[in-house]
Amino acid sequence: MGGATPDTDGADRQKLQRDAALLRRVADGDRAAQLELVRALSPRVRRMAHHMSPYPDEVDDLVQEVLIQILRAAPRFQAEGCVEAWADVIAVRTILRRLRGLHRLKRLFVGETPAVEPVTPEPGGDEALIRRRRAQRLTALLAELPPPQRMALVLKVVLGHPRAEVAARMGRPEDSVRYLLRKGRERLRTRVEQDPMLAELLAGSEV
């Protein structure tokens, strides 16, 4: 089970005790505890699902499925680490599994791949709007990466986890994560360099 994670060193003992007590109540079917846990974990699950899914329409369903899996896994929670790290491990596995299923089904049946719409630069346009459109464009390019590379980049760069934590959450050795990050960056950079809106940012010109 994902209780033992390396990022729990130094965590507040009281928080660990509170987490363990909460998870016990969840395991006992306490509805208020379930709501409390879902409220606490929903934002980080949504962050991960949002950045990982190449299908925006599927994000809500992904979030719901991950949270249900977390609630169902509560009886197996071991109070050896913080609940967030434990939940992240479940989230990573659930998201990767669901995305693999979605992707292969769509590819199998309709050849559908996530659409990457071309975006042209809009000099002089509203800065916030341009920033948002750039983010959409980068998200679409990120979605083209193989899921393990994407997951490593999302956890490390987008969400800011240290590499050791990324490795723990993905259940891979650190060397493997280092490799995924390197390949992911290479691929993404190549795509960004070919993008009319994003290439200039990579080259260092002003936003």
Next chain:
Amino acid sequence: MTDPCRRLDDLLADLESVRAEDEAGRDAARELEARRVVAELERRRVAARRRWIRTSVAVAAAAAIVTLAVILGPERRGADTPAPLADEGAGGDAVLVPLAAATLVRVDGQVRVAGAPADKGDRIDEGQELEIVEGSAFVLLADGSTAFGEGGTTLRLDQAREDAMRMTLRRGELALDVIGERDADRVVLETHHGAARAGDAVFSVSLADDLLVVAVAEGQVRIELADGETRVVWSGERFELRAGGEASALPEPERQQIESRAVRGGEEDAPAMKTGDPQDLLARAEPVVEEPPAPGALETVLPTVPALTVDDLLLAAREARLAGDWAGAANHYAALVEAYPDDPAARTALVSLGQVQLDHLEQPGQALASFERYLASAAAGPLAEEAAWGAARALAAAGRNDEAADALRMYLAAYPESLYAADAAEQLEELEGL
């Protein structure tokens, strides 16, 4: 000039800022989501409890019927009067809360549920029919499996449980991604030609008046034909049953990738097809108890293997696979290869043998020999792609990383459109990173 890699990371890090801004002020929606999650969990628990109740009631009813039958004796019951089914005696379903069998996750086009227009998020209850009039629909089944259908497809959700689904495909084509255990009947899809049963598999079922096609991309699908005969279609294989009872391998089509994969499966004679009411199939859709080969029977016959035909050996191998007797299956395939080396079935058996050795017997060296033997005899054969993929995996499993990487590169060059291409590329990257 800033380091481009650093700038790329900055761009990526900004994604979360943008998302957080978008998310701001949506507390109410998030609270609703939290309540929905807890409600959904409860719904699934109720479903599980309901399943337990139904099973208990059915078992109790069956026990009562048996007891009654013993007490009354056959002479007290009309000779032509069939014993009532356990479910009929249970009578408990009527008071149970109907379970949503599936949820429409995505709708692109026109879809109807129980005759009424439906859209994303709508539920499909047990007994209701989903009709995809035009476009396509993506469905999350109650057990967590998923289904995808296009216009012209009609599906009835017969029974939904947290760990099993039973449906009837009236017409059209359905692609299924079934979760669960490989040997379990997680999803049962009935048609008027027969029923497809699977666990942990990806496959499609296409149904027309005179044609049933089952194509398997991953895992295995067990097909129970209308006359009770059972077939197993393995990953990469395709089963076709035409009206008139002819089962055949498909011609190389320009259709879906999965369907273009060369298969064997038309080598057996298909049984005469019976076109019956799907309800008939549904009524007898409990797993068929198949007689395994008598213990030791085949072993004692093997010294006189020529007495066994190709079909005998294939059938024995398939039954062994079905029963999870992987060593037995390997023995039968090996016997076939040795007894009939010039028969085309022996060549294809090499690939099946290699897959069993690699995936179930942890014998990568022997698996490699089987795959290479196939490639040596049929480099352009219909299963060359599977054999090449198997050989690369066997090399990796044997720890021969450099050779595995070379084999994967050659595989990707030869079969860039393969269903396994993504897996091969990922495995190659990992090997290159070692």
